[in-house]
Amino acid sequence: MLENLTDKLGSALRNLRGTGKLTEENMTEALKEVRQALLSADVHFKVARQFVTEVKEQCVGQEVLKSVTPGQQVVKIIHDELVKLLGEGTTELEDKRPLRIMMVGLHGSGKTTSSGKLARYLAKKRDYRPALVACDVYRPAAIDQLEMLAKNESCTFYGDREEKDVVKIGKRGLDAAKEADANLVIFDTAGRLQVDEHLIEEIKRLKKAVQPDEILLVADAALGQEAVNVAKHFHEAVDCTGIILTKLDGDARGGAALSMKSISNVPIKFMGTGEKPDEFDIFHPDRMASRILGMGDVVSLVEKAQDTIDEKEAERMAEKMRKADFNLEDFLQQMQQVKKMGSLNSIMGMMPGMSGVEIGDAEEKKMARTEAIIRSMTPQERQTPRLLRGSRVKRIADGSGVQVRDVNALLKQFGQMQKMMKMMRGGKKGRKMMKAMQ
Ligand code: GDP
Numbered sequence: 279m280l281e282n283l284t285d286k287l288g289s290a291l292r293n294l295r296g297t298g299k300l301t302e303e304n305m306t307e308a309l310k311e312v313r314q315a316l317l318s319a320d321v322h323f324k325v326a327r328q329f330v331t332e333v334k335e336q337c338v339g340q341e342v343l344k345s346v347t348p349g350q351q352v353v354k355i356i357h358d359e360l361v362k363l364l365g366e367g368t369t370e371l372e373d374k375r376p377l378r379i380m381m382v383g384l385h386g387s388g389k390t391t392s393s394g395k396l397a398r399y400l401a402k403k404r405d406y407r408p409a410l411v412a413c414d415v416y417r418p419a420a421i422d423q424l425e426m427l428a429k430n431e432s433c434t435f436y437g438d439r440e441e442k443d444v445v446k447i448g449k450r451g452l453d454a455a456k457e458a459d460a461n462l463v464i465f466d467t468a469g470r471l472q473v474d475e476h477l478i479e480e481i482k483r484l485k486k487a488v489q490p491d492e493i494l495l496v497a498d499a500a501l502g503q504e505a506v507n508v509a510k511h512f513h514e515a516v517d518c519t520g521i522i523l524t525k526l527d528g529d530a531r532g533g534a535a536l537s538m539k540s541i542s543n544v545p546i547k548f549m550g551t552g553e554k555p556d557e558f559d560i561f562h563p564d565r566m567a568s569r570i571l572g573m574g575d576v577v578s579l580v581e582k583a584q585d586t587i588d589e590k591e592a593e594r595m596a597e598k599m600r601k602a603d604f605n606l607e608d609f610l611q612q613m614q615q616v617k618k619m620g621s622l623n624s625i626m627g628m629m630p631g632m633s634g635v636e637i638g639d640a641e642e643k644k645m646a647r648t649e650a651i652i653r654s655m656t657p658q659e660r661q662t663p664r665l666l667r668g669s670r671v672k673r674i675a676d677g678s679g680v681q682v683r684d685v686n687a688l689l690k691q692f693g694q695m696q697k698m699m700k701m702m703r704g705g706k707k708g709r710k711m712m713k714a715m716q
Pocket of ligand 1: 383384385386387388389390391392469496524525526527528549550551552553
């Protein structure tokens with residue numbers, strides 16, 4: 279996510295971090311690079327200019343130049359300014375029950391997908407009972423798509439392929455939601471290729487009829503400045519309460535995220551980071567700022583782990599490791615837990631200092647191969663790896679479609695892991711060895 283910007287800012291700041299003493303001169307130079315990095319990430323030029331001016335003022339104001347660790351202090355100032363730019367304050371939705379949300383945006387921005395994701399998110403995290411209402415009277419396919427999402431998320435759906443009046447659909451949708459005892463109604467509206475008068479009129483009529491508490495604009499981050507302009511237009515016409523910025527997983531350069539709040543005046547409330555239903559989250563400006571600066575996003579990582587990893591299971595594993603009683607079956611289970619958290623790349627992106635580390639297909643493939651090898655073993659072999667010699671190794675290699683040496687490499691690696699665990703388990707000798715290794 280926004281790796282390009284992270285790289286460029288990283289190199290601009292690396293020099294500053296390293297310098298023992300900051301002078302007006304080297305700071306001006308670094309800030310010029312920061313500005314350049316922002317511009318090449320497609321950040322609006324006015325926003326970039328203002329950003330650099332403010333950072334500079336703060337640096338002078340706080341007498342960074344005289345500070346002991348000036349480099350770090352500048353990074354902190356830049357971090358705080360980025361948070362301001364991405365949007366300070368809460369990005370939570372109104373905590374109302376029933377809650378009515380109207381989704382607006384251009385065609386292809388991810389409006390329908392995000393309607394399903396939002397329903398899922400609010401049902402899971404805020405205990406809402408959602409209903410999805412299809413208000414696209416032009417594209418029957420969009421109605422089908424929403425109906426399918428509603429089915430997958432087990433929520434109420436209302437749509438009428440014959441009706442062409444959005445106001446009627448909206449009102450009947452509200453009734454249907456009430457009847458089904460739903461306390462969250464999400465209206466998915468029609469999109470267009472551009473913002474046009476007809477579209478705005480229709481949205482205004484629907485707004486008047488269903489009185490939404492929130493109007494969320496869905497904007498495609500890959501469109502950069504164009505997405506910001508669209509948001510501005512929509513906001514002027516219908517008063518949006520928030521933005522869902524989608525496709526941040528793609529090669530979005532970051533310009534949309536960074537300019538959105540200050541140019542369109544609407545806060546980003548959610549972000550879409552993939553096509554899957556749970557690749558969606560609340561937008562946290564502080565966490566995003568940390569990620570952009572390559573400082574990682576440990577809070578999100580821990581939350582993700584809490585969501586996906588069974589706590590009891592994790593404790594059982596930790597206990598096994600403490601007792602050095604960890605076998606290949608456990609190893610397989612651990613790999614599966616990690617996989618549940620998402621791709622290795624997305625996990626790396628959240629670790630401090632690792633955002634630039636690219637986990638290629640090769641590593642993902644290696645993990646899949648390791649899994650295949652372990653799966654070709656019998657339960658007894660997984661529990662007692664020392665049984666694995668000669669013909670058994672050959673059988674496993676054949677079964678998993680790898681070479682004998684691959685199986686042996688895995689066994690060797692596992693053997694080393696066990697040794698480490700025994701060492702950590704303690705005893706004077708173990709502790710001494712650990713110390714020697716540090
Ligand atoms: P709509 O026309 O605005 O309703 O757009 P759709 O919901 O049909 O989405 C258009 C395309 O964008 C679909 O192929 C979605 O799978 C894809 N999409 C939506 N959100 C995201 C996202 O956050 N990341 C990625 N990579 N694709 C997305």
